[in-house]
Amino acid sequence: MIKLTDVEKVYRTSTIETMALSKVNIVINKGEFVSIMGPSGCGKSTLLNIMGLLDEPSSGKIEIDNTLISGYADKRLAHMRNQKLGFIFQSYHLINDLSVVDNVEIPLLYRKGVSGSERRKKALEALEKVGLNSRTKHYPNQLSGGQRQRVAIARAIVGNPEIILADEPTGNLDSVMGEEIMNIMLQLNKTEGTTIVMVTHDENMANKTERVIRFFDGRQVN
Amino acid sequence: MLKNYIKIAFRVMLRQKFFTAISIFGISFTIMVFSIIASITAITFGNDAPNINRERTLYYRGFTVEGDQFRFSAPEPVFYDQVEKLANVETMGRYIAGQLTSFKNGKKTSIDVVFTDEKVWKIYKHDLLEGRTFTADEARGAQSIVVITESVKKHYFGDEKAVGQFLETTPRLRVIGVIKDFLHIGGVGPEAAQAFIPLNRYHFGANKNPIYSAIIVAKQQSDLPEIKQSLSKLINERYNPKKRNVELWANDVYERNDFGDYLAIMAVFIFFTMVIPALNLVGINIGRIAERRSEIGIRKAFGASSSVLAGQFIAESIIITLIGGLLGVLLTYACSGLVITHIVASNDDVIASNSVLIHWDVIMYAVLASLFFGLLSGAVPAWRMSRLHAVKALKNGNL
Numbered sequence: 354m355i356k357l358t359d360v361e362k363v364y365r366t367s368t369i370e371t372m373a374l375s376k377v378n379i380v381i382n383k384g385e386f387v388s389i390m391g392p393s394g395c396g397k398s399t400l401l402n403i404m405g406l407l408d409e410p411s412s413g414k415i416e417i418d419n420t421l422i423s424g425y426a427d428k429r430l431a432h433m434r435n436q437k438l439g440f441i442f443q444s445y446h447l448i449n450d451l452s453v454v455d456n457v458e459i460p461l462l463y464r465k466g467v468s469g470s471e472r473r474k475k476a477l478e479a480l481e482k483v484g485l486n487s488r489t490k491h492y493p494n495q496l497s498g499g500q501r502q503r504v505a506i507a508r509a510i511v512g513n514p515e516i517i518l519a520d521e522p523t524g525n526l527d528s529v530m531g532e533e534i535m536n537i538m539l540q541l542n543k544t545e546g547t548t549i550v551m552v553t554h555d556e557n558m559a560n561k562t563e564r565v566i567r568f569f570d571g572r573q574v575n
Numbered sequence: 576m577l578k579n580y581i582k583i584a585f586r587v588m589l590r591q592k593f594f595t596a597i598s599i600f601g602i603s604f605t606i607m608v609f610s611i612i613a614s615i616t617a618i619t620f621g622n623d624a625p626n627i628n629r630e631r632t633l634y635y636r637g638f639t640v641e642g643d644q645f646r647f648s649a650p651e652p653v654f655y656d657q658v659e660k661l662a663n664v665e666t667m668g669r670y671i672a673g674q675l676t677s678f679k680n681g682k683k684t685s686i687d688v689v690f691t692d693e694k695v696w697k698i699y700k701h702d703l704l705e706g707r708t709f710t711a712d713e714a715r716g717a718q719s720i721v722v723i724t725e726s727v728k729k730h731y732f733g734d735e736k737a738v739g740q741f742l743e744t745t746p747r748l749r750v751i752g753v754i755k756d757f758l759h760i761g762g763v764g765p766e767a768a769q770a771f772i773p774l775n776r777y778h779f780g781a782n783k784n785p786i787y788s789a790i791i792v793a794k795q796q797s798d799l800p801e802i803k804q805s806l807s808k809l810i811n812e813r814y815n816p817k818k819r820n821v822e823l824w825a826n827d828v829y830e831r832n833d834f835g836d837y838l839a840i841m842a843v844f845i846f847f848t849m850v851i852p853a854l855n856l857v858g859i860n861i862g863r864i865a866e867r868r869s870e871i872g873i874r875k876a877f878g879a880s881s882s883v884l885a886g887q888f889i890a891e892s893i894i895i896t897l898i899g900g901l902l903g904v905l906l907t908y909a910c911s912g913l914v915i916t917h918i919v920a921s922n923d924d925v926i927a928s929n930s931v932l933i934h935w936d937v938i939m940y941a942v943l944a945s946l947f948f949g950l951l952s953g954a955v956p957a958w959r960m961s962r963l964h965a966v967k968a969l970k971n972g973n974l
Contacts, residue, residue, distance in 0.1 A: 402966050405876065407875070407876060407965040407966050407969075408964075408965075408966050427880050427881050427882075428880040428882070431875065431878050431879060431880035431883070432878065432880075434875075434876060434877065434878050435877060435878025436878075439877075440876045440877070442969065446869060446872070446873050446876075446969060447873075448583070448870050448873060450582075450583050450586035450587060450590065450870075451579075451582065451583060451586070455579065455582065458579070459873070459874065459877050460877040460878055462579055462879075463874075463877065463878035463879050463880075463883065464878070469578065508877070512877075
């Protein structure tokens with residue numbers, strides 16, 4: 354599903370060069386639930402951004418669904434993200450000016466041929482899956498952290514992406530809420546067969562996934 | 576997608592109430608100023624009804640022979656007959672402008688009147704609301720009849736029918752017709768009158784030596800200089816036997832109102848009134864969009880391309896400018912009454928016209944101009960911000 358070959362990421366300024374990722378080779382299979390672990394600054398999020406086509410590697414190859422992503426223009430990358438990928442972020446990243454249901458609809462806005470009523474129907478279905486169908490008209494700042502993250506999951510799954518990339522999805526939540534979010538993701542993986550790559554600091558959460566990839570100082574260590 | 580843009584535009588506007596208010600006020604005020612100035616220009620110089628022949632009209636008031644006293648016009652009817660027969664003159668109307676005074680409920684009222692011939696109904700296009708206008712025979716016959724504007728009718732007769740009733744002025748005049756109010760700025764004679772009285776009726780007034788002015792309509796605008804030459808020639812032949820220098824008092828509308836100076840001043844004024852709010856909007860838009868870095872990152876992550884995002888921000892800008900534009904139209908409508916009362920009316924006693932100083936074409940252009948400036952002011956920041964790197968936008972965002 355996702356294949357990274359010799360991926361490197363170097364951040365350069367006029368005076369310093371920082372190697373964020375060094376010779377990363379990872380294959381994530383269809384339907385897998387994989388965690389990426391490592392200390393802060395080891396390159397986990399950079400890796401996730403590269404997998405999510407939000408950032409480009411300095412060298413190496415990325416393949417998604419057997420398609421080599423190379424030299425894609427902005428529009429094509431956006432289309433690819435819209436069709437194949439869903440994101441969940443640690444700080445939820447909901448748009449406060451939009452209601453819950455409008456937030457969930459966002460990925461479908463950029464999908465051609467989806468009517469307004471269809472968008473609304475799918476968004477409500479996604480919210481039902483995460484158990485938030487009673488809060489559709491609320492605004493993000495009227496919700497608890499756990500509820501916000503559930504909205505974020507609904508937004509990630511509304512377009513039925515094959516891959517979900519979650520960057521510390523339980524990082525801002527207490528253990529009970531964290532468990533809840535983890536269970537939703539496990540359920541998604543199990544029932545819908547969605548491939549999930551999750552960055553986490555939490556060993557307990559990581560142990561619930563099928564495989565753990567560990568990073569240290571920009572290098573894969575297992 | 577547009578519904579989503581509108582929703583978010585309104586939420587953002589409400590979130591940034593102060594900047595939104597400044598922005599919308601800037602646009603609407605600019606549109607008001609622009610519309611009123613442009614409407615005044617159009618009313619003063621344009622060919623809109625009733626002044627349908629204005630661009631090919633020569634306003635003749637008289638002449639001065641060097642060393643002689645200033646002489647308003649030529650008193651002899653034969654002179655005008657000769658002018659009217661010039662090959663490139665289509666028609667000519669004579670008039671004498673003045674004011675009639677009356678008292679109603681102890682309050683003095685003045686009416687701007689014009690004594691004129693029947694040609695006025697051909698030279699100008701008036702909307703007749705009631706009755707009829709006077710004929711050539713009636714104009715020659717010096718009858719005590721009058722055609723009034725609707726605001727004069729309203730003042731004297733309220734909602735009653737005016738035709739057949741009398742204006743209690745000196746002389747007492749029987750109303751035969753009512754025409755729609757029309758706007759005039761700097762107009763002369765029939766262009767500024769509120770009541771039209773047959774020309775020869777003037778001979779029965781106190782002034783036994785009438786001083787005519789004439790409105791000469793050329794067949795084409797390009798004929799105007801030649802008509803002026805012919806006028807000079809006629810004056811020289813009839814009134815200047817000693818061949819001294821003659822100064823002709825005959826101008827077209829542009830000469831009459833110093834059109835060139837007026838346009839230059841207006842152009843500079845309009846430029847500044849439009850450019851300052853536009854630059855202000857650029858600044859506001861940059862700030863407004865920069866505050867939404869996180870949203871840019873989110874939308875990019877879920878499939879928005881840079882061009883789609885730029886489109887969204889431009890659409891938001893257009894929504895704001897459009898609201899400002901519509902408010903500007905309302906503001907223009909509200910303020911035009913004040914302009915009419917304080918600028919157009921010749922003095923405080925004159926009955927105010929109920930016309931509104933709005934030139935719809937001008938307003939349409941003003942709204943289009945504001946949309947253009949909205950687009951321009953939205954496009955630069957939208958283009959800049961839409962190119963923001965998604966990861967940086969998500970990292971630095973503060974949602």
